[in-house]
Amino acid sequence: MPIIDRLLFKSFLGPFVLTLLMAWFVLLLQFLWFFLEKIAGKGLATGYLLELLAYRAVGLLPLALPIAVLVASVMVIGGLAEHYEWSALQSAGVSPGRMLRALGVVGLLTAGASHLLSDYLIPVANAQFFNRLTAIHQKKPSLHLEAGVFTDDLDKFSFYAAGGSPDGQTLYDVLLYDERGPQGQLNQVTAKSGVFQQVQPADKVLYLTLSDGEHLQEVAASGGTSRLLRTTFATHTLAFDLRQFDLQRNANLAPKNHQALLPSWALQAAADSLAQLPAVPPPLATARAIKRQRLLFEKHRKLSLAAICLPFVLLGGMTGTIVRKGGFGYPVLVSIIAFVVYLLLLEGGSGLVKAGAMTGRVAGWAPCCLLSVLAIGLMIKRSNIST
Numbered sequence: 422m423p424i425i426d427r428l429l430f431k432s433f434l435g436p437f438v439l440t441l442l443m444a445w446f447v448l449l450l451q452f453l454w455f456f457l458e459k460i461a462g463k464g465l466a467t468g469y470l471l472e473l474l475a476y477r478a479v480g481l482l483p484l485a486l487p488i489a490v491l492v493a494s495v496m497v498i499g500g501l502a503e504h505y506e507w508s509a510l511q512s513a514g515v516s517p518g519r520m521l522r523a524l525g526v527v528g529l530l531t532a533g534a535s536h537l538l539s540d541y542l543i544p545v546a547n548a549q550f551f552n553r554l555t556a557i558h559q560k561k562p563s564l565h566l567e568a569g570v571f572t573d574d575l576d577k578f579s580f581y582a583a584g585g586s587p588d589g590q591t592l593y594d595v596l597l598y599d600e601r602g603p604q605g606q607l608n609q610v611t612a613k614s615g616v617f618q619q620v621q622p623a624d625k626v627l628y629l630t631l632s633d634g635e636h637l638q639e640v641a642a643s644g645g646t647s648r649l650l651r652t653t654f655a656t657h658t659l660a661f662d663l664r665q666f667d668l669q670r671n672a673n674l675a676p677k678n679h680q681a682l683l684p685s686w687a688l689q690a691a692a693d694s695l696a697q698l699p700a701v702p703p704p705l706a707t708a709r710a711i712k713r714q715r716l717l718f719e720k721h722r723k724l725s726l727a728a729i730c731l732p733f734v735l736l737g738g739m740t741g742t743i744v745r746k747g748g749f750g751y752p753v754l755v756s757i758i759a760f761v762v763y764l765l766l767l768e769g770g771s772g773l774v775k776a777g778a779m780t781g782r783v784a785g786w787a788p789c790c791l792l793s794v795l796a797i798g799l800m801i802k803r804s805n806i807s808t
Contacts, residue, residue: 426523441489479546494737528734535727607639688720721785739799
């Protein structure tokens, strides 16, 4: 191995491992804070809580790896620039691309490891995590409703509400899809309002009383055709079996029921299966198209989150030549800003996919492509500037 590659690799390894552990720990603390309301007061044993955290920690690795790569790159190259070693190498005719070759190899290996984790280890860990989380839901069952977004917390049902009360019990402008029938069959209920109610705390049935609504159902007709049956109602009550949240009944949670439990190839297969279903009239057709794009977004998000490790090596290296600082300080601050920008772009794309304004492929890859262009632009600029 050439001396320059060996020097950069040894300088990179220590900060990378240390930053990886720190980022991993911070992300885990963030998870604890986010789920504190669900965990606190549930009477969970310490061993059970540690098991829950362990499964979630595995799922946070793809987020921690890009942070570690970015911070370590800024620290190493920033340290070289601070002590004028980068200038000496560039004056000797060594290009920035050549100097970053060793770190680029590390970025490729990290990207490959991240992809393997996302496709094989993390789906298993997430399955166990959601199994444990269902037990917490069983202690205090609730739906996680967000205005303007579809939710499928209850098995075989999808909900949409334009608005709702702060306690989450009353919904306004409700759209409900009943998926218990044959695949592709339209069975929807719309109502001006709906109220969730659990009659007894120990009752394992959750009731939804809808008011002033309409039921639209596709029914079979003669000759292999189908027709739409439309009925109106003043009030209509639906009952949901909360035993679906029971840990014992879901010991082997089916991966097909949750996007986070699927590898990239399975997400693509699920999206393709939705595209092959018989055509249906709006709004179910729109909902199906959005669901397909969300599956594709999840697939491309996994791939993009792994691939971003390589652009982050380049971006971190070029940023290091600008800040001219090693150690923890400016490098960490600059890296956090760059990573937050990446996450904001990713979350913005996710929102556009849910709204049907962007395809999953574009939303998944756009942040990675934008930062790659920025990194390449910085490298070209720094190559033409004497440092």
